Amino acid sequence: MKEIVPAPPSIVRNEQESIRALFTKNVVPSYGRFELVLSHGEGSHVFDVNGRRYLDLGSGIAVCCLGHAHPAITAALTEQAQKLIHVSNLYFTEPQGRLAGELARRIGPGRVFFANSGAEANEGLFKLARKFGHDEGRFEILTAINSFHGRTMGGIAATGQDKVKKGFEPIMTGFRHIPYNDLEAMRQAISPATVAIMIEGVQGEGGVTPATAEYLLGLRALCDEKKLLLLMDGVQCGHYRTGKFQSFQRILEGVPGGEKFLPDGLSMAKSLGGGFPIGAFWLREPLADLLGPGTHGSTFGGTPLACAVALRILEVIETEKLDERARTLGDWLQHELERLARTYPGVVKRARGIGFMLGLELAENIPALAGSSQTAALQFVNRLHAIGVLTIPAGTQIVRLLPPLNLSPQEAAEGIAKIEEVVKALVTA
Ligand code: PLP
Numbered sequence: 516m517k518e519i520v521p522a523p524p525s526i527v528r529n530e531q532e533s534i535r536a537l538f539t540k541n542v543v544p545s546y547g548r549f550e551l552v553l554s555h556g557e558g559s560h561v562f563d564v565n566g567r568r569y570l571d572l573g574s575g576i577a578v579c580c581l582g583h584a585h586p587a588i589t590a591a592l593t594e595q596a597q598k599l600i601h602v603s604n605l606y607f608t609e610p611q612g613r614l615a616g617e618l619a620r621r622i623g624p625g626r627v628f629f630a631n632s633g634a635e636a637n638e639g640l641f642k643l644a645r646k647f648g649h650d651e652g653r654f655e656i657l658t659a660i661n662s663f664h665g666r667t668m669g670g671i672a673a674t675g676q677d678k679v680k681k682g683f684e685p686i687m688t689g690f691r692h693i694p695y696n697d698l699e700a701m702r703q704a705i706s707p708a709t710v711a712i713m714i715e716g717v718q719g720e721g722g723v724t725p726a727t728a729e730y731l732l733g734l735r736a737l738c739d740e741k742k743l744l745l746l747m748d749g750v751q752c753g754h755y756r757t758g759k760f761q762s763f764q765r766i767l768e769g770v771p772g773g774e775k776f777l778p779d780g781l782s783m784a785k786s787l788g789g790g791f792p793i794g795a796f797w798l799r800e801p802l803a804d805l806l807g808p809g810t811h812g813s814t815f816g817g818t819p820l821a822c823a824v825a826l827r828i829l830e831v832i833e834t835e836k837l838d839e840r841a842r843t844l845g846d847w848l849q850h851e852l853e854r855l856a857r858t859y860p861g862v863v864k865r866a867r868g869i870g871f872m873l874g875l876e877l878a879e880n881i882p883a884l885a886g887s888s889q890t891a892a893l894q895f896v897n898r899l900h901a902i903g904v905l906t907i908p909a910g911t912q913i914v915r916l917l918p919p920l921n922l923s924p925q926e927a928a929e930g931i932a933k934i935e936e937v938v939k940a941l942v943t944a
Contacts (some may be wrong), residue, residue, distance in 0.1 A: 556583025629817025634665025716762030
């Protein structure tokens with residue numbers, strides 16, 4: 516008689532659980548992570564380990580400006596990796612020199628220093644400010660309330676939000692925070708020790724608030740009058756996200772006197788490398804000479820690999836006119852978010868932002884979201900995850916949209932439809 520051998524149990528691979536377990540055991544728990552384990556991406560979509568697809572309207576917090584797995588980035592990485600990945604800043608390399616030129620061409624006459632992240636780029640600007648005021652004993656940098664400038668000791672000191680400083684006292688001295696978009700308050704705050712003012716052109720983490728044109732022009736005049744440096748943090752709002760290379764170029768477009776505006780220093784990171792780590796700061800001439808040999812440095816900053824990627828990204832953005840896309844599709848998205856605010860005022864308070872840096876501000880006290888320990892923004896973002904869309908919360912009420920610059924009109928429409936689905940469910944819940 517033939518023996519009946521039972522089939523072996525199928526191998527159940529619960530990657531979600533096993534990867535989560537790796538994190539619990541091995542990774543410093545400094546992030547509040549969503550319950551999503553992502554494995555790969557293509558264009559504006561990412562996939563989790565269970566094969567679910569998500570429209571990525573966050574781009575890794577304004578980083579993946581060409582979406583995921585873009586062939587031009589892959590090609591730049593592989594071509595350069597086969598040639599020269601790294602040699603240190605003891606030597607000259609072509610990609611770094613060319614990239615510096617391309618960045619300066621888009622900003623204004625000046626020179627560029629390369630770092631690896633936004634916080635590091637800002638640290639360089641803080642050091643520049645200290646050097647600038649050193650011989651006169653000036654060192655203080657004024658930044659804005661609700662600003663965000665990174666997580667290093669200098670970054671948290673500069674950031675105008677208490678939550679990033681808590682538990683890390685004593686905080687580095689030399690920073691004070693002043694209300695944003697309030698020129699008179701800034702004027703009043705200047706002390707004999709003040710050497711610089713640093714602002715974001717559009718506050719990102721603080722809730723998607725653009726600077727007004729009057730504020731920017733007023734700060735420039737104030738800095739000139741008081742011999743202060745005007746430093747701008749373009750880490751999140753830069754790199755064409757607003758429809759122009761830098762946010763101040765978009766905000767001041769067509770504004771009398773706007774064409775002459777330039778900050779004295781400007782930090783960049785995030786979209787500059789499209790996901791490959793790179794940061795940079797640009798300095799207006801002749802400030803660059805303040806950072807002479809031996810004053811500042813970075814092992815990896817401006818490595819040929821990172822610069823080759825950044826150069827290719829600029830080429831793609833320019834050839835495909837993705838700046839125009841961020842502007843026109845950004846305007847469309849904003850109109851749609853405004854429509855949601857008009858149609859569902861009990862859920863959506865208003866739309867915020869500019870270009871592809873948008874915020875959906877949720878109404879206070881939405882009954883369907885009451886009674887949870889999570890903020891309204893977090894609950895909204897989680898509900899979007901459940902129907903396949905990634906967005907980023909900012910503060911308690913704001914859901915940020917920071918899509919890739921090559922988002923298609925169909926994808927934008929898909930995103931709005933899904934957001935409306937969540938909004939509608941909150942009205943009727
Ligand atoms: N500056 C701004 C405006 C940012 O939004 C961020 C990050 O979110 C940073 C600086 C810090 O950049 P990084 O995380 O690359 O250090």
